Amino acid sequence: MIKRYFYLFFFLFLLLNYIHTFSKANEIKIIAKIGNDIITNFDLEDEKRYLIALNKNLQNLENETLTKIAKESLIRENIKKVELLKYYDLGQKNQFFDNTIMEIYKNLGFESLEKFKNYLNDEKLKYKNVYMKIEIESLWNQLIYSKYNERLIINKKDLEREILKNKKKQKFIKFTEILFSFDKKEEINLKYDQILNDLKTNSFSEIVAKYSISDSAKNSGSLDWVNENILSNRIKNKIKNLNIDEVSQPIIIPSGALILKVDDIKFVKNEINLEKELEKSIQYEINNQLNNYSIIHYNKIKNKKIINEY
Incomplete structure (x- = not known):
């Protein structure tokens, strides 16, 4: 009987320890705050996966270095997004964005959008999120051109x-x-x-x-x-x-x-x-x-x- 209670106690101890470790590992932490917007550790891990998915060379970097790149990337994206919302409605389908996506997946060696989506899924990434990132970068370039094209000097x-x-x-x-x-x-x-x-x-x-x-x-x-x-x-x-x-x-x-x-x-x-x-x-x-x-x-x-x- 004592032996049985011992095993039960030991099992409960392991279970509680696992739950504590699991909850700690999945705890949401704020890593940056930009105005009223926040960036969490979950956003950071998603960004790392995104950057590596589009550039496999990044997986050779030390985690600390990759973390810094991903954090800076998220901060830049947030600042650009807030600025773009002053001029554009985000989330709109656009042939130019589609062409940019096609150029990206072809450079990665994929023959079709479907295969690229499957690849992103394997990398634990959502296509709609990747599309949004491309949209932000494309619209940012469009904004810069509209503001500064008259200042270009070409001899x-x-x-x-x-x-x-x-x-x-x-x-x-x-x-x-x-x-x-x-x-x-x-x-x-x-x-x-x-x-x-x-x-x-x-x-x-x-x-x-x-x-x-x-x-x-x-x-x-x-x-x-x-x-x-x-x-x-x-x-x-x-x-x-x-x-x-x-x-x-x-x-x-x-x-x-x-x-x-x-x-x-x-x-x-x-x-x-x-x-x-x-x-x-x-x-x-x-x-x-x-x-x-x-x-x-x-x-x-x-x-x-x-x-x-x-």
Whole structure:
């Protein structure tokens, strides 16, 4: 009889301990408050899954680094969403959003939307939530264009001249970027020295997560291949002597200070189609300027917000 009571007591003890552990693990915690909006630990875990689903390279990061990226991503999304609600009705179906989704799932190797939805389901993500994220980013870009397109400065003659410098041999570079903000110019070299010091013990992707304010931080700072000819002279002068895996000096741009790491270099020999190359150069320059305006506009809004992180 005593033995039976002992086993019963032991079972109850284990059960209560399990319930306590389970409830603690599933406890909702506020990790950030932006105005009246909150971000919870559940939101954070969903964001981690979302970021990894769209970029598997992120799963190689340490959890602390990934957590920082996800938290910053959620804060940016919340601030953008609140701003967009002043101009747009969210939750509307749009062919442009659908095309963006298609581009994403095709880049991930999926042949159809249905297969992409199944993939998201396997990753414990809801398609409607992913669609909303794409909608926010797309509308944000639309808002930035509507506000700043008249300020874009494109010098076609200069771009054409740069393209024609190397008719038969073009140099393409793949970069990873860190974009950081500063209040005074003296801060630039101090932060740059900190970054170089951190690189002695950390990977560049971890440094990106720690310092970069660019949306590219979601992708570990990785950028697409770019034709050297279409880079601005300011950037070209800073990277022209860099070899693979080397890091540039800070480059001052309107949205902050930019540091570029050369990931790879390739040379392509071909006859240039001037019209097509000029079109690419113009689009690159437009995107570059709009990206700067996007960061500047976002920071203006963010600086007016009361953000508490826990």
